[in-house]
Amino acid sequence: MAAAAGLITSLSVAADTVTGMAGIAVIGAGMGALTAAARLAVAGHRVTVYERTQTYGGAVRRFERDGFVFDTGPTLLPLPAVYRDLFVKTGKEPLESCVELVQVDPSARHVFADGSEVSLPNASRAGVVSALDEALGAGAGQRWGDFLVRAREAWDRTRRPLLEEPLWPNWSVLADREPYPAVPHKRLLRTRRAATLAEVGAWELRDPRLAAMLEGHALAYGLDPRITPASAAVLPYMEHAFGTWYVRGGMRELARAVYERCLARRVEFVFGAEVARILDKDGRTAGVELADGTVAEADFVLAPGGFAGLPARGEGEVAPQRGLPSRLTVLLALRGPRPEGTAHRTVVHAPDREAERESLFGPAPSVPARPTVTVLRPDDARLAPDGDHEPVTLSAVVPAGAQTSDASVEALLDAAGRVVPGLRERLLWREVRTPADIARETGAAGGAVPAPALAAAGGRLLHPANSTGLQGLFTVGGWSHPGGGLAHAGMSGTLVSGLIVEGPEFRGSR
Structure with missing residues (x-):
């Protein structure tokens, strides 16, 4: 995988490129924000992260019960070079010294509507x-x-x-x-x-x-x-x-490693601190005001692309994306071991692709009756209480804000039953995660999940620039350039740190 390792030749934020130490306020502790915070701290800035919840990682969360552990956000890592580069540029320990990365093989098992696979x-x-x-x-x-x-x-x-x-x-x-x-x-x-x-x-x-x-x-x-x-x-x-890569212990381990790298670089975190508004003075950012009225002065502010207090984008700029769907996830605790040779990821394709697309993207979006379902069965002893039990995760795309029903959950179980023998007989308990859960954890309206930026289509699938019309204010994370997904969110943090360290002429990695 030398090509992957060399993908991000990257920006080096050495302290000697900085004209002076600045105070930087980061709104939210998502993966893009954490990436930017670590890089900016290494460059000699004072960085404080204000997170409205009690933990870090944004959408990269986990659910634990009775010795079972499940990822509730991203579950696989594309382009690990993005995070390898982060660890190279922010400390002595490489990524592989902080987490165990393994390639998923087969990359995926596909089960089609006609029964072939x-x-x-x-x-x-x-x-x-x-x-x-x-x-x-x-x-x-x-x-x-x-x-x-x-x-x-x-x-x-x-x-x-x-x-x-x-x-x-x-x-x-x-x-x-x-x-x-x-x-x-x-x-x-x-x-x-x-x-x-x-x-x-x-x-x-x-x-x-x-x-x-x-x-x-x-x-x-x-x-x-x-x-x-x-x-x-x-x-x-x-x-x-x-x-396709997996992190032993679940993707939350990647979030933990990035968070700990931030702490090692003396980034300060304030949890349970919701930012109410961004302050400005004389045409540039001056800091943030928290919901409790506390004012924190800062020379630069980094905000999520979906933050409600951002200034409106001007004419001729890429507008924020709207209307993207969410996810329905069902976490299953099963008795019995994971069979040897089981695929990590199985995609059970919808029996009627057109019906699924019309449900999701038609004039009246609704939860598909028989959706495409992704079944995740990691070969990871750290996720189960012992070798005689197995955690399984099911997920499907649903409209943002959708009110899911028992029938919606049963549809996922029916699809999974095609590829997990004896599923219902093995089931100990299940936990359902809806768009409302995603909205509560990430702050995204309706629990929407951002997509990576794509070319063409009149710019409809681009994301707003990281720079804004207010000097000193930048956007970071999946709802700003270059878009959603773990790798792209991480790159947004890299780009923002470059724009602050090297200035508006920064043109990316070299």
Whole structure:
């Protein structure tokens, strides 16, 4: 995985680049905020994080009961190079000295509506091609492999502007140009190229099961494949090229390690401290005011992209995203051990993809009756009370703010029952996590979950710049550039620290 390790060549925030020590107030302790805080502290600044809840990590939480442990936010780590670079630049101990990173193999098992299934080897093009040919028929692997070659072109064209650099002032270039080199097809007496992910699946992959695999990458981020641009091909490409990774003990261990790195760099944390508003004076930030009336002065303020007190974005700027879906998660405590060879992640695809998409993204969004369900069964003894029990996590995309019912939960259990033998007989108890739980923990309206920034589509899937119209105020985390997901949120912290340390001319990693 040398390519992954070298992905983020990164910014070095050495103290000698700083013109002077500044006081910095960070609103919230999400992963992007923690990343920025650690980097800025190393650069010699005084950093204080104000978190309205009693813990750190944002959406990266866990649920524990009776010796069972579950991640309740992100469960797998793409692009670990983002956090490897953070640990290299902020201390002597590398990431692997602080957490145990393991590759998930197979990367995923897919169970399709027709009953066929395939397990995809992690980060192996030849292995994936062979597995697809064997499971779905000759030629399936070649079509998927050819698609990944084109997806790499889209990745090469957008990696820096949509991950490693601050949002371009002329961002309309990203909004108007489709980076995916779609194959020309004769459609209705004229030549056309696929413009959406659904068209890529239908015209280039030419197999409903391959199309379901492709569309599942968009659906996992709450994106409608029918209108999501072909540029979203970078999502499966990232997983293929850089692998799928898991942190022993759960993803909360990554949050713990980043938090402890912040403490080691003398970042101060104030928990149970809700910020009511951002203060300004003479055209720049002056600090924050807490809900209890306490005023904390600061030279710079970092706020989540969804913070209600942000100044409105001006004309010609990327507007904040609205209307993204949420998640329904069911945590299962099972009696009986995890069978040897069980896949870490299984995707049980919806029996009717169009019905699912219409439920989620139609004019009256609702919880799908039979959704695509992701089943997580980590091979991790630290998550169960003993070897005779197993924790299993089920999740599905639902509309933000959705009121889920017992029927919604049963639909997830029915889907999981296809891939977990004896599921209901083994069940000791279950815990249901709804959009309301996500909203309470993250502050996102309706429990919405942000997606990574994507090119094309008129800029609809870009996120607002990290800089704002108020001098000294920056946005960080999944609701600002470069968007949602653990890697992208971490990169937002890297970019913001660069903009503060090196100034507005900072153009990202070198």
